[in-house]
Amino acid sequence: MRVFFIYALLSFGFYSAHAQQSTIVQSLAEQGFENVAAVQKGTDLYITYENNLYRFEAKGLANIIAQLTETDLSLYEHIHFLLRSQDIPMAIATLSMNDLNAYKSGLIDRHTLASSMQFSIEIEKVESYFKEAERENLSFYKIDVPVGVRVDYALGDFRDGFQSRTYINSRVLSTFGRGTEFEFDFLNIVQNDIPGRAISSPVTMKVTQSARFGQNTFLSASLGYLPQGKFGLYTRFRNYLDQERFYLELLYGVTRTGYLDENWVVQNNRNSDALWQAIFNYRWNKYDTDINLTYGTFAAADLGYKFQVQRQFNEVYFSLFYSRTDLASSGSFGSEEPAIIGFSLTVPFGQSKFMKPGRIRARTEDQFYLLYRYSGFSFSGIDVMFANDIFSDIREFYPEVLRKGLMKHLK
Numbered sequence: 001m002r003v004f005f006i007y008a009l010l011s012f013g014f015y016s017a018h019a020q021q022s023t024i025v026q027s028l029a030e031q032g033f034e035n036v037a038a039v040q041k042g043t044d045l046y047i048t049y050e051n052n053l054y055r056f057e058a059k060g061l062a063n064i065i066a067q068l069t070e071t072d073l074s075l076y077e078h079i080h081f082l083l084r085s086q087d088i089p090m091a092i093a094t095l096s097m098n099d100l101n102a103y104k105s106g107l108i109d110r111h112t113l114a115s116s117m118q119f120s121i122e123i124e125k126v127e128s129y130f131k132e133a134e135r136e137n138l139s140f141y142k143i144d145v146p147v148g149v150r151v152d153y154a155l156g157d158f159r160d161g162f163q164s165r166t167y168i169n170s171r172v173l174s175t176f177g178r179g180t181e182f183e184f185d186f187l188n189i190v191q192n193d194i195p196g197r198a199i200s201s202p203v204t205m206k207v208t209q210s211a212r213f214g215q216n217t218f219l220s221a222s223l224g225y226l227p228q229g230k231f232g233l234y235t236r237f238r239n240y241l242d243q244e245r246f247y248l249e250l251l252y253g254v255t256r257t258g259y260l261d262e263n264w265v266v267q268n269n270r271n272s273d274a275l276w277q278a279i280f281n282y283r284w285n286k287y288d289t290d291i292n293l294t295y296g297t298f299a300a301a302d303l304g305y306k307f308q309v310q311r312q313f314n315e316v317y318f319s320l321f322y323s324r325t326d327l328a329s330s331g332s333f334g335s336e337e338p339a340i341i342g343f344s345l346t347v348p349f350g351q352s353k354f355m356k357p358g359r360i361r362a363r364t365e366d367q368f369y370l371l372y373r374y375s376g377f378s379f380s381g382i383d384v385m386f387a388n389d390i391f392s393d394i395r396e397f398y399p400e401v402l403r404k405g406l407m408k409h410l411k
Contacts, residue, residue, distance in 0.1 A: 029137035032356035037133040048082035058405020110410035119399030148365025179210035210390035216240035227385035230255035249279040302327035323381035342373040
Protein backbone atom coordinates (compact mmCIF):
# COMPACT_ATOMS: atom_id res chain seq x y z
CA MET A 1 0.00 0.00 0.00
CA ARG A 2 2.83 2.37 0.89
CA VAL A 3 4.55 1.65 -2.45
CA PHE A 4 1.31 2.36 -4.31
CA PHE A 5 0.89 5.65 -2.45
CA ILE A 6 4.42 6.76 -3.30
CA TYR A 7 3.92 5.74 -6.93
CA ALA A 8 0.69 7.71 -7.07
CA LEU A 9 2.40 10.83 -5.71
CA LEU A 10 5.25 10.53 -8.24
CA SER A 11 2.79 10.00 -11.10
CA PHE A 12 0.77 13.02 -10.04
CA GLY A 13 3.90 15.15 -9.81
CA PHE A 14 5.03 14.04 -13.28
CA TYR A 15 1.60 14.76 -14.74
CA SER A 16 1.48 18.18 -13.05
CA ALA A 17 4.94 19.13 -14.36
CA HIS A 18 4.07 17.95 -17.87
CA ALA A 19 0.85 19.98 -17.80
CA GLN A 20 2.77 23.10 -16.72
CA GLN A 21 5.29 22.65 -19.53
CA SER A 22 2.52 22.20 -22.11
CA THR A 23 0.76 25.33 -20.83
CA ILE A 24 3.94 27.42 -21.05
CA VAL A 25 4.78 26.17 -24.55
CA GLN A 26 1.24 26.72 -25.81
CA SER A 27 1.10 30.22 -24.34
CA LEU A 28 4.39 31.30 -25.92
CA ALA A 29 3.43 29.80 -29.30
CA GLU A 30 0.04 31.52 -29.28
CA GLN A 31 1.70 34.88 -28.63
CA GLY A 32 3.94 34.46 -31.67
CA PHE A 33 7.20 33.01 -30.37
CA GLU A 34 8.44 30.28 -32.69
CA ASN A 35 10.24 26.92 -32.44
CA VAL A 36 9.05 26.65 -28.84
CA ALA A 37 9.68 23.58 -26.67
CA ALA A 38 10.16 22.75 -22.98
CA VAL A 39 11.81 19.83 -21.20
CA GLN A 40 12.44 19.02 -17.55
CA LYS A 41 15.70 17.69 -16.13
CA GLY A 42 15.38 16.99 -12.42
CA THR A 43 14.19 20.21 -10.80
CA ASP A 44 15.29 22.37 -13.76
CA LEU A 45 12.99 23.54 -16.54
CA TYR A 46 14.50 24.21 -19.98
CA ILE A 47 12.61 26.39 -22.46
CA THR A 48 13.76 27.06 -26.02
CA TYR A 49 12.25 29.59 -28.40
CA GLU A 50 12.94 31.91 -31.32
CA ASN A 51 11.95 35.55 -31.07
CA ASN A 52 10.63 37.04 -34.32
CA LEU A 53 8.02 39.03 -32.42
CA TYR A 54 10.11 41.71 -30.71
CA ARG A 55 12.77 43.72 -32.50
CA PHE A 56 15.31 43.33 -29.65
CA GLU A 57 16.18 39.92 -28.17
CA ALA A 58 16.43 41.21 -24.60
CA LYS A 59 12.92 42.66 -24.84
CA GLY A 60 11.54 39.31 -25.97
CA LEU A 61 13.20 37.56 -23.03
CA ALA A 62 11.98 40.24 -20.63
CA ASN A 63 8.39 39.71 -21.71
CA ILE A 64 8.66 35.93 -21.27
CA ILE A 65 10.06 36.36 -17.76
CA ALA A 66 7.24 38.77 -16.92
CA GLN A 67 4.69 36.15 -18.00
CA LEU A 68 6.35 33.48 -15.88
CA THR A 69 5.85 35.62 -12.77
CA GLU A 70 2.13 34.87 -13.24
CA THR A 71 2.72 31.10 -13.53
CA ASP A 72 2.97 28.48 -10.79
CA LEU A 73 6.52 27.15 -11.10
CA SER A 74 6.88 25.72 -7.59
CA LEU A 75 8.11 22.36 -8.96
CA TYR A 76 11.36 23.89 -10.28
CA GLU A 77 14.54 25.39 -8.85
CA HIS A 78 15.93 26.92 -12.05
CA ILE A 79 14.62 27.95 -15.46
CA HIS A 80 16.95 27.93 -18.46
CA PHE A 81 16.10 29.80 -21.70
CA LEU A 82 17.78 28.67 -24.92
CA LEU A 83 17.47 31.50 -27.47
CA ARG A 84 17.48 30.73 -31.20
CA SER A 85 17.91 32.54 -34.52
CA GLN A 86 16.86 30.83 -37.75
CA ASP A 87 16.41 27.80 -35.46
CA ILE A 88 20.12 27.88 -34.62
CA PRO A 89 20.81 27.91 -30.85
CA MET A 90 22.61 31.13 -29.93
CA ALA A 91 22.74 31.73 -26.16
CA ILE A 92 21.38 30.49 -22.85
CA ALA A 93 20.06 32.45 -19.87
CA THR A 94 19.53 30.86 -16.44
CA LEU A 95 17.13 32.18 -13.80
CA SER A 96 16.86 30.98 -10.20
CA MET A 97 13.32 30.48 -8.90
CA ASN A 98 14.38 32.00 -5.57
CA ASP A 99 15.38 35.19 -7.41
CA LEU A 100 12.21 35.16 -9.51
CA ASN A 101 10.04 34.77 -6.40
CA ALA A 102 11.93 37.60 -4.68
CA TYR A 103 11.35 39.76 -7.76
CA LYS A 104 7.63 38.89 -7.76
CA SER A 105 7.40 39.83 -4.09
CA GLY A 106 9.20 43.15 -4.60
CA LEU A 107 12.18 42.14 -2.47
CA ILE A 108 14.62 42.78 -5.35
CA ASP A 109 14.40 45.06 -8.38
CA ARG A 110 14.97 44.27 -12.07
CA HIS A 111 18.63 45.33 -11.92
CA THR A 112 19.32 42.88 -9.10
CA LEU A 113 17.39 40.12 -10.88
CA ALA A 114 19.29 40.62 -14.16
CA SER A 115 22.62 40.83 -12.28
CA SER A 116 21.94 37.50 -10.54
CA MET A 117 21.12 35.66 -13.78
CA GLN A 118 23.69 33.60 -15.67
CA PHE A 119 24.25 34.05 -19.40
CA SER A 120 26.45 32.10 -21.78
CA ILE A 121 27.02 31.27 -25.44
CA GLU A 122 28.14 27.76 -24.44
CA ILE A 123 25.01 25.84 -25.47
CA GLU A 124 26.07 22.35 -26.67
CA LYS A 125 24.95 20.43 -23.56
CA VAL A 126 21.61 22.23 -23.29
CA GLU A 127 20.85 21.91 -27.01
CA SER A 128 21.11 18.12 -26.69
CA TYR A 129 18.15 18.12 -24.28
CA PHE A 130 15.80 19.21 -27.08
CA LYS A 131 16.73 16.61 -29.70
CA GLU A 132 13.58 14.58 -29.09
CA ALA A 133 11.33 17.46 -27.95
CA GLU A 134 8.38 18.39 -30.12
CA ARG A 135 8.40 22.08 -30.96
CA GLU A 136 5.42 24.32 -31.48
CA ASN A 137 4.88 27.10 -34.04
CA LEU A 138 7.74 26.34 -36.39
CA SER A 139 9.26 29.30 -38.21
CA PHE A 140 9.81 27.56 -41.55
CA TYR A 141 8.24 28.55 -44.90
CA LYS A 142 6.82 31.80 -43.57
CA ILE A 143 7.40 35.07 -45.40
CA ASP A 144 8.45 38.35 -43.80
CA VAL A 145 8.34 41.59 -45.79
CA PRO A 146 10.37 44.27 -43.94
CA VAL A 147 10.05 47.78 -45.37
CA GLY A 148 12.46 50.59 -44.50
CA VAL A 149 14.17 53.75 -45.71
CA ARG A 150 17.67 54.17 -47.10
CA VAL A 151 19.43 57.48 -47.82
CA ASP A 152 22.55 58.06 -49.95
CA TYR A 153 24.18 61.47 -49.94
CA ALA A 154 27.11 63.33 -51.45
CA LEU A 155 28.81 66.66 -50.97
CA GLY A 156 28.36 68.76 -54.08
CA ASP A 157 29.87 72.07 -55.11
CA PHE A 158 29.18 75.71 -54.22
CA ARG A 159 25.98 75.70 -56.27
CA ASP A 160 24.58 72.56 -54.65
CA GLY A 161 26.45 71.74 -51.45
CA PHE A 162 24.42 68.70 -50.41
CA GLN A 163 22.87 66.09 -52.67
CA SER A 164 20.79 63.10 -51.63
CA ARG A 165 18.95 60.06 -52.90
CA THR A 166 16.14 58.42 -50.90
CA TYR A 167 14.96 54.84 -51.37
CA ILE A 168 12.17 52.71 -50.01
CA ASN A 169 13.83 49.37 -49.31
CA SER A 170 11.51 46.34 -49.46
CA ARG A 171 12.79 42.88 -48.56
CA VAL A 172 11.41 39.36 -48.64
CA LEU A 173 12.81 36.90 -46.09
CA SER A 174 11.88 33.25 -45.63
CA THR A 175 13.51 30.47 -43.58
CA PHE A 176 13.35 27.08 -45.31
CA GLY A 177 15.09 25.01 -42.62
CA ARG A 178 17.65 25.35 -39.84
CA GLY A 179 19.87 28.21 -40.95
CA THR A 180 18.57 28.15 -44.55
CA GLU A 181 17.20 31.52 -45.61
CA PHE A 182 16.08 33.15 -48.87
CA GLU A 183 16.38 36.92 -49.25
CA PHE A 184 15.20 39.31 -51.96
CA ASP A 185 15.78 43.09 -51.72
CA PHE A 186 14.31 45.78 -53.95
CA LEU A 187 15.28 49.47 -53.84
CA ASN A 188 12.70 51.95 -55.14
CA ILE A 189 13.92 55.55 -55.64
CA VAL A 190 11.48 58.15 -54.30
CA GLN A 191 13.78 61.21 -54.38
CA ASN A 192 17.06 61.91 -56.17
CA ASP A 193 19.24 64.94 -56.94
CA ILE A 194 22.62 63.16 -57.15
CA PRO A 195 24.02 63.25 -60.72
CA GLY A 196 24.68 59.96 -62.46
CA ARG A 197 22.81 56.80 -63.28
CA ALA A 198 20.36 55.49 -60.68
CA ILE A 199 17.48 53.05 -61.17
CA SER A 200 14.85 51.31 -59.08
CA SER A 201 15.80 47.64 -59.23
CA PRO A 202 16.54 44.45 -57.26
CA VAL A 203 19.79 44.62 -55.28
CA THR A 204 19.86 41.20 -53.59
CA MET A 205 18.52 37.77 -54.50
CA LYS A 206 20.31 35.00 -52.63
CA VAL A 207 20.12 31.85 -50.55
CA THR A 208 22.17 31.66 -47.35
CA GLN A 209 23.05 28.58 -45.34
CA SER A 210 24.24 29.25 -41.79
CA ALA A 211 25.35 26.69 -39.22
CA ARG A 212 26.82 26.42 -35.75
CA PHE A 213 29.44 23.88 -34.79
CA GLY A 214 31.27 23.02 -31.59
CA GLN A 215 33.68 25.37 -29.81
CA ASN A 216 31.45 28.40 -30.55
CA THR A 217 32.12 28.26 -34.27
CA PHE A 218 29.73 29.73 -36.86
CA LEU A 219 29.73 29.38 -40.64
CA SER A 220 27.66 31.17 -43.26
CA ALA A 221 27.61 30.79 -47.06
CA SER A 222 25.57 33.03 -49.39
CA LEU A 223 25.03 32.26 -53.08
CA GLY A 224 23.28 34.34 -55.74
CA TYR A 225 22.91 38.03 -56.55
CA LEU A 226 24.71 39.73 -53.69
CA PRO A 227 24.74 43.38 -52.55
CA GLN A 228 26.95 45.96 -54.30
CA GLY A 229 26.39 44.46 -57.74
CA LYS A 230 28.04 41.08 -57.22
CA PHE A 231 27.07 37.67 -58.59
CA GLY A 232 28.65 34.73 -56.82
CA LEU A 233 29.46 33.29 -53.40
CA TYR A 234 30.49 34.65 -50.00
CA THR A 235 31.55 32.40 -47.11
CA ARG A 236 32.17 33.59 -43.53
CA PHE A 237 33.77 31.62 -40.71
CA ARG A 238 33.82 32.95 -37.12
CA ASN A 239 35.18 31.40 -33.95
CA TYR A 240 34.55 32.91 -30.51
CA LEU A 241 37.09 32.55 -27.71
CA ASP A 242 36.43 33.32 -24.04
CA GLN A 243 32.68 33.74 -24.59
CA GLU A 244 32.10 36.80 -26.80
CA ARG A 245 35.25 38.66 -25.72
CA PHE A 246 37.32 37.74 -28.75
CA TYR A 247 36.62 36.32 -32.17
CA LEU A 248 38.49 35.57 -35.34
CA GLU A 249 36.58 35.77 -38.63
CA LEU A 250 37.67 34.70 -42.10
CA LEU A 251 35.87 35.77 -45.27
CA TYR A 252 36.28 34.33 -48.75
CA GLY A 253 34.22 35.23 -51.79
CA VAL A 254 34.28 34.55 -55.52
CA THR A 255 32.17 37.05 -57.48
CA ARG A 256 31.63 38.71 -60.83
CA THR A 257 30.67 42.35 -61.04
CA GLY A 258 27.27 43.13 -62.54
CA TYR A 259 23.75 44.21 -61.74
CA LEU A 260 20.10 43.68 -62.57
CA ASP A 261 18.64 46.64 -64.47
CA GLU A 262 15.11 48.05 -64.28
CA ASN A 263 13.92 45.25 -66.58
CA TRP A 264 15.61 42.62 -64.40
CA VAL A 265 18.12 41.89 -67.17
CA VAL A 266 21.67 41.03 -66.11
CA GLN A 267 24.20 43.66 -67.06
CA ASN A 268 27.67 42.20 -66.51
CA ASN A 269 31.07 43.69 -67.26
CA ARG A 270 32.63 40.26 -66.58
CA ASN A 271 35.19 41.44 -64.03
CA SER A 272 35.87 38.58 -61.62
CA ASP A 273 37.17 39.06 -58.10
CA ALA A 274 38.30 36.75 -55.34
CA LEU A 275 37.69 38.59 -52.07
CA TRP A 276 39.22 37.64 -48.73
CA GLN A 277 39.51 39.14 -45.27
CA ALA A 278 40.87 38.26 -41.84
CA ILE A 279 39.09 40.03 -38.97
CA PHE A 280 40.22 40.24 -35.34
CA ASN A 281 37.72 41.58 -32.82
CA TYR A 282 38.03 42.26 -29.09
CA ARG A 283 34.88 42.95 -27.04
CA TRP A 284 35.24 45.30 -24.06
CA ASN A 285 32.20 44.08 -22.16
CA LYS A 286 32.17 46.79 -19.52
CA TYR A 287 31.37 49.36 -22.20
CA ASP A 288 29.87 47.05 -24.87
CA THR A 289 32.60 48.21 -27.23
CA ASP A 290 34.17 46.30 -30.13
CA ILE A 291 37.77 47.03 -31.14
CA ASN A 292 38.13 45.62 -34.64
CA LEU A 293 40.97 45.19 -37.13
CA THR A 294 40.26 43.97 -40.68
CA TYR A 295 42.92 43.11 -43.21
CA GLY A 296 42.28 41.93 -46.76
CA THR A 297 40.40 43.00 -49.86
CA PHE A 298 37.38 45.27 -49.80
CA ALA A 299 34.36 45.76 -52.09
CA ALA A 300 36.41 47.19 -54.99
CA ALA A 301 38.99 44.36 -54.64
CA ASP A 302 41.42 46.88 -53.14
CA LEU A 303 43.89 45.49 -50.60
CA GLY A 304 44.39 47.16 -47.25
CA TYR A 305 43.22 47.40 -43.67
CA LYS A 306 40.52 49.01 -41.55
CA PHE A 307 40.60 49.84 -37.84
CA GLN A 308 37.25 50.42 -36.18
CA VAL A 309 35.94 51.12 -32.68
CA GLN A 310 32.21 50.57 -32.22
CA ARG A 311 30.10 51.25 -29.12
CA GLN A 312 26.79 49.45 -28.63
CA PHE A 313 23.90 50.92 -26.64
CA ASN A 314 21.38 48.05 -26.70
CA GLU A 315 19.98 48.54 -30.26
CA VAL A 316 22.07 51.61 -31.14
CA TYR A 317 25.58 51.32 -32.63
CA PHE A 318 28.07 54.15 -33.18
CA SER A 319 31.48 53.57 -34.74
CA LEU A 320 34.60 55.48 -35.75
CA PHE A 321 36.91 54.02 -38.37
CA TYR A 322 40.19 54.55 -40.22
CA SER A 323 41.05 52.58 -43.36
CA ARG A 324 43.80 52.55 -45.95
CA THR A 325 44.12 50.48 -49.13
CA ASP A 326 46.11 50.38 -52.36
CA LEU A 327 43.31 52.15 -54.24
CA ALA A 328 43.90 55.87 -54.48
CA SER A 329 41.23 57.90 -52.73
CA SER A 330 40.14 61.42 -53.61
CA GLY A 331 38.71 64.10 -51.37
CA SER A 332 35.51 66.02 -51.93
CA PHE A 333 37.23 68.63 -54.13
CA GLY A 334 39.63 66.38 -56.00
CA SER A 335 42.47 66.33 -53.51
CA GLU A 336 44.15 63.00 -52.86
CA GLU A 337 43.53 61.55 -49.41
CA PRO A 338 46.09 59.15 -47.84
CA ALA A 339 43.37 57.28 -45.92
CA ILE A 340 39.65 57.10 -45.28
CA ILE A 341 38.21 58.25 -41.98
CA GLY A 342 34.57 58.40 -40.97
CA PHE A 343 31.82 57.22 -38.71
CA SER A 344 28.61 55.19 -38.90
CA LEU A 345 25.41 55.20 -36.90
CA THR A 346 22.81 52.43 -36.67
CA VAL A 347 19.55 53.19 -34.85
CA PRO A 348 16.35 51.13 -34.36
CA PHE A 349 13.66 51.80 -36.92
CA GLY A 350 9.88 51.45 -36.67
CA GLN A 351 8.05 49.04 -34.41
CA SER A 352 9.61 47.52 -31.29
CA LYS A 353 6.98 44.76 -31.39
CA PHE A 354 5.77 43.33 -34.68
CA MET A 355 2.57 41.59 -35.56
CA LYS A 356 2.46 37.89 -34.72
CA PRO A 357 4.40 35.96 -37.42
CA GLY A 358 2.09 34.40 -39.98
CA ARG A 359 2.39 32.88 -43.43
CA ILE A 360 2.92 36.40 -44.83
CA ARG A 361 3.75 39.36 -42.58
CA ALA A 362 4.58 42.96 -43.46
CA ARG A 363 6.62 44.90 -40.89
CA THR A 364 9.08 47.75 -40.60
CA GLU A 365 12.81 47.24 -41.02
CA ASP A 366 14.76 46.66 -37.82
CA GLN A 367 17.34 49.41 -38.25
CA PHE A 368 18.30 52.58 -40.10
CA TYR A 369 21.96 52.89 -41.10
CA LEU A 370 23.89 56.10 -41.77
CA LEU A 371 27.50 56.15 -43.01
CA TYR A 372 29.82 59.14 -43.34
CA ARG A 373 33.16 58.80 -45.14
CA TYR A 374 35.47 61.78 -45.60
CA SER A 375 36.45 60.59 -49.05
CA GLY A 376 34.33 62.27 -51.69
CA PHE A 377 33.37 59.71 -54.32
CA SER A 378 36.21 57.30 -53.61
CA PHE A 379 35.66 53.52 -53.80
CA SER A 380 38.60 52.88 -51.48
CA GLY A 381 38.06 50.79 -48.34
CA ILE A 382 34.32 50.19 -48.75
CA ASP A 383 33.09 47.31 -46.60
CA VAL A 384 31.78 44.16 -48.25
CA MET A 385 28.02 43.94 -47.64
CA PHE A 386 26.53 40.53 -46.86
CA ALA A 387 22.81 41.38 -46.40
CA ASN A 388 21.05 39.03 -43.94
CA ASP A 389 22.79 36.04 -42.33
CA ILE A 390 23.39 34.52 -38.90
CA PHE A 391 25.84 37.32 -38.03
CA SER A 392 23.39 40.16 -38.67
CA ASP A 393 21.99 40.31 -35.12
CA ILE A 394 24.48 38.10 -33.29
CA ARG A 395 25.53 40.87 -30.89
CA GLU A 396 22.01 40.91 -29.42
CA PHE A 397 22.72 37.43 -28.03
CA TYR A 398 25.95 38.43 -26.26
CA PRO A 399 25.64 37.65 -22.52
CA GLU A 400 26.31 41.19 -21.26
CA VAL A 401 24.02 42.72 -23.89
CA LEU A 402 21.19 40.43 -22.75
CA ARG A 403 21.86 41.28 -19.11
CA LYS A 404 21.86 45.05 -19.68
CA GLY A 405 18.87 44.77 -22.00
CA LEU A 406 16.90 43.00 -19.29
CA MET A 407 17.77 45.78 -16.84
CA LYS A 408 16.11 48.18 -19.25
CA HIS A 409 13.10 46.14 -20.40
CA LEU A 410 12.04 44.10 -17.36
CA LYS A 411 8.89 45.57 -15.80
